[in-house]
Amino acid sequence: MTADGSLVLDGGLAPSPDCRAAVPAEPASASEQAERQRAAWMAAAQAGDRRAYERVLADSVALIRAVARRQGVATDALDDVVQETLLTVHRVRHTYDPARSYDAWLAAIASRRAIDALRSHGRRERRELHDEFALDRHPGRDDASADAERRQQARRLREAIAQLPPGQREAVEQLGLREQSLAEAAAHTGRKAGALKVNLHRALKALRGRLHGED
Amino acid sequence: MAEPRSNDSLIAALGAELVPVRRLLPPWLRTVGWLALVAAFALLLLAHYGDAPMLRRWAGAPDLAWAALGAVLTAVAAAWAAFTLAVPGRSRAWAWLPLPPALLWIGASGLGCLRTWLAPGTSIATLHQSADCLVFIVGFSIPLSALMVWLLRRACPLRPLLTALLVGLASAAASASLLEICHAFDAAATDLLTHALAVGIVVAANAAMGGRLLAPK
Structure with a gap:
């Protein structure tokens, strides 16, 4: 068990900033420093610092896009996943623990939103396929029925x-x-x-x- | 397709909406909070039934004590795992945490059935008495599950079904632990099956309803 009362099951994630600060022998890489910065910004955002919040969100966009791309989200749908993830981050920002990895926290949310996007895309495709089939079977649809459908929509x-x-x-x-x-x-x-x-x-x-x- | 510019304007809009938030308490502390309700139920039951019959049963048949310990540890481990998994970025491996105590619980209960003598102060439950056990476990699981789902909704369970399964296991194990205080029946196949059925009902109900309640918005 670690000092914050959690098991070492999350050992694969980045160590806490405190732990890293205690081991100065190896200089932190640029990516580690960037992540530490994001963690600090998010901690400040939780306290209401708007500038830090906008910075961490802007800095998160590339990571969200990378996660979504890895999940197989098409390029034209990446920004939808980015925006859905940013909205979720805004709603659940109180769940981030600054002693833990910001990137792991963000990637988990982005991954979830990417899966949601893939699922909804799959549903839409199935529906469109179905609609085309319906159109083939009723090629002579007159204007009156199209009007009625528009009114219904x-x-x-x-x-x-x-x-x-x-x-x-x-x-x-x-x-x-x-x-x-x-x-x-x-x-x-x-x-x-x-x-x-x-x-x-x-x-x-x-x-x-x-x-x-x-x- | 959303444009990159629209990302910037969303970020600015979210920044404008920013207010300070109270950070979620660590999972272990939230687990302690939930266990406080279990402890309150236990104190009420102990005040009513006393601890003497339970201790006499345990002294006479240690397998019953091991089974009870397994149930208590399963409840603690499942609750801790559920609260941890409700925080984004935590490892899915946490879901395995209740497995060792659950094996102790199931193993010790099963071993009890192999005994050829009765534990002191107990009898073999009739079918009607076994049904009472089922009602007890399901009945206590309802408030315990409801409280945990309510607490978990403040977090962000990105794996709602897995989290709901753990909620069900924690509630059912805690209820089975509470039942131990007033359970004047020895381990027997019928009683064990009833308990297993009750736990199954609670876990399935949580998976069916809790999964939806916990699904991220």
Whole structure:
């Protein structure tokens, strides 16, 4: 058992900064130093340091992309995984323990989000295949039925938007439907532009899930 | 496709939303917190039944004491593993932690069935009495599982199903340990099967429901 009460099962991960500080004989490599820096930034972010937080998130993008690529995520979907991971990091940032590896913590979250992306991509592909098959069987679809389908889709979208939490619904209505700028929407709703943008991200994710059954 | 610029604007937006957070307590401390509820139940049962019959049973048939020790250690190990696995980046190997105590629990219980004499102050449970054991284990597992799932939801279980299985094992083992305080029946195949069935029900129910409750949003 280690001093922090954990077993050595996690021995494969990077040692704690304290341990490394106690062994000055071998100079830390550039990547180790960079990781130590990220750990320190995240610890500061947990205390509310915005600059440190933005730095650690910006520094995390390359690592998230590398993890997603390793999992087999296509290049055009990498930024989706990056953004989903950043949103999750924001929500669970209290679970990071600065005595442990930041990169291992981040990679675990990124890996999970990459798997989610692969699964949802697989589901979408199956559905599209199915739709094509349906189209082949009904090649003479008239305009009336296409209209009815569009109306049905619009109704489903309206219902899904209505079910969103108030903050997210507001963001979709102001930014998505009324096409207001962030500044206009912020002035209109009295919310910060940043909060509106995060709410829009979350709303779009929830809508994708509801309309395509991705959750 | 999201553009890199959009990554930057998301980072700026998340930065604008940043507030200080209270760091999650270490897994071992959260395990102690959950065990406090188990201890509270144990104290209530001991106040009601006393410890004398339990100690007499253990002195007369040490295999019962070993089985009880196995159950207690399984509960502690499974709870610790669940709280640890709920933190991103921790090794999946933690899931094996409850295996050695579970083997002690199962092995000692099985050995008890081979005894040809009865432990002091016990009888062989009838089918109806065995059913009471099942209700006891399932009944105590409900609040214990609920508390652990609630505590785990504050963390980030990236392997929800595995974590839920451990929640079920911890709750069932803790309930079986509590049952030991008032269990006036000797080890027998029927009783052992009932206990195994109860543990199976608790673990399966947790895997079915807990997995969904713990799934990352």
